[in-house]
Amino acid sequence: MNTQTTTQAHLEQGATEAVVEAKNLDLVFPTNDGPVQALKDVNLTINKGDFVSFIGPSGCGKTTFLRVMAALEHPTGGSITVNGMSPDEARKNRAYGYVFQAAGLYPWRSIAKNIKLPLEIMGYSKSEQDKRVEQVLELVELAGFGGKYPWQLSGGMQQRASIARALAFDADILLMDEPFGALDEIVRDHLNEQLLKLWARTNKTIGFVTHSIPEAVYLSTKIVVMSPRPGRITDVIESTLPRERPLDIRDSQEFIDIAHRVREGLRAGHADD
C-alpha cells in the first residue's frame, strides 16, 4: 500500500528530469599493448527514478561507464553531466553510492560501524549516524545485525550490508557493479526482489551492471545493451513492464518478449566482430 503511493509520487515528479546525460562519450585507456578503446561514442540519458541495467559481454565497458559516472575514470572525449554537474562536482555533492561486486566490508568494524564509515568521513553527527544506521539496516532487512561482524554474516547478508552502506548518506544515485554476481540463484532472486522494493521506497536512480538477461529485464525500466571492441551501446530498451513486479512476472509474455529483444541485441553486437 505504502509502496504503491511512493511509487506513484516517484513517477509524477521524476519521469522527465535527466540525472545523467552522456554525449558522444569516448574513453581510451593507454596500455602497454597500445590504446584500448573502452567506450566509443556513448550517448545515454538516465532520468530521475530510472532503474538502468547495463548488459553486454565481458570487456564491453560496463564497469568503465559506471566508473565514469562516479568520477573514478575520466572520459577522453565527449561530455557527461551528473545532476547537471561534472561527475567530480557531483561526487563532492555526495551524488552517488557505489556498490562493488565484492562487499568489501572492513573486517575490523561491526556492520553498524561499516555503515558509519561514509558518514564519519562526511562528518555526520553521532546521533545522526546512529539514526541512519538503524534506517538503512531496516531497508535491507538486516535490523538487529548492526553489532555483528562481517565474518558472522553470509555472503548475501554481507552484500546487503554493503548496499546499506551505500544508502546511508543521501546519494540519490546508486551505482551497482554486478552486486549479486557472486551469489547463488536463490539468494539472488530474493535480493532482486528486495532491491526493487528498496528502489520504490527510496526514490533512487539506479545504475546496475549485470551479465544476466532475466535479472536485467526483471529489475530495469531501461536496459542498455553494449558490445565490445570498441565498447559501445547497441540498443536501449525501455521496459514496458509495470514498476510493481512480483517474481512471477518473469513468466509473462511481455517479460519474455523483452528478454528476447535483449538477447537479439547481444547477438547483433557479437555478429559484427
Add this chain to the structure above:
Amino acid sequence: MKTFLSVLTVLAAIVAFWYAACVPMNIKGVLDAAERAGVEVSPATSKERRDLGSFGLVVNNSFAIPETFAQDRPRLPAPHQVITELWKTTVMKKVTSKRSLVYHAQVTLNATLLGFVIGTGLGILLAVGIVHSKVMDMSVMPWAIVSQTIPIIALAPMIIVVLYSVGVQGILPKAIISAYLSFFPVVVGMVKGLRSPDAMQLDLLKTYGANTNQGFWKLRLPSSMPYLFASLKIGIAASLLGAIVGELPTGAVAGLGARLLAGSYYGQTVQIWSALFAAAILAGLLVALLDLIERGVLKRMGMAS
C-alpha cells in the same frame, strides 16, 4: 600429541649430538690434565697427542670420556653444564647480584626495549612517508636498504665513539644500535602493509570524497596490522642482537654482551654459553609475547589468519 612427540624426538637428537660432539672437542684438554695429574695416557706426551686426531685419542683413552663432560673450562661445555650454570646464575642468585644472569639480562633488555621503541617509531614514520610521497619512496628506501648491508659489528664501535665524544653514554648508545637494526624490518613491513588495501577499497573511499588523512586512519593503518606484527617480531629479535653487540666494544661491565666478553677473556666457556642461551631465551620470550599480543589484536580486528 603426535607433534609434541616429534618435537621431543628432534630435541633429544640435538642434545645427543651435542653430547657426542663434546667428546672429541674436549678430549685433548682432558688428557693434558690427566697427564699432569700423573695418570697414564696414550700417547704419553702432548706433542704426540697433537699429531693424533681427536677420534684416535678417544679410541685410545676411552676411560677419559666421562671427564670430557665435566671439565672446568671445556672447549665445548656439555648441555648439563650450561644448564647448571644457568640455574646457578638465575634461580640461585639474588637478582641484584652482579653475578646474576637475570640482572645482566635486564640491563640488556632495557636497552633492547628502548631501541625497539625508537626503531619501531622511526620505521613506522618512514613507512608512512614512503607510502604517501613518491620522493621519499625514491630517496629513503635505497638508503634504508644500504644501511642494513653494513656489518653492525663494524658500525657499532663507531656509533659508540661518536656518541661518547658528544657526551652520550650509558643505555642510549646501545639503544641506538638496537634501533638501527630494528627499524628496517618495520619500514619494509609497514610499507607493504599500508599499501595492502586493494584498488576497490581505495575507490570506495574516493566515492565518499575521503581525504588522505581519513584514508590513512580508517583503511591503511588498520589494514597494515598483520604486516606490522610480523615486522615487530623480527624487529625485537634484531633489537636484542643490537643491544648485545652494543655492549661488546665498550667493555661494558653489565649486560649479556658484557658476560660474553668477560667469558671469552677468561676462557669461561660455560659462562659464554649460558649467556648465549640466556639471550636466546630472552629473544624467545619477547617474540612469544609479541605473538600473544598479535593474536589478541588480530582476533579482535577480525583479521586472524
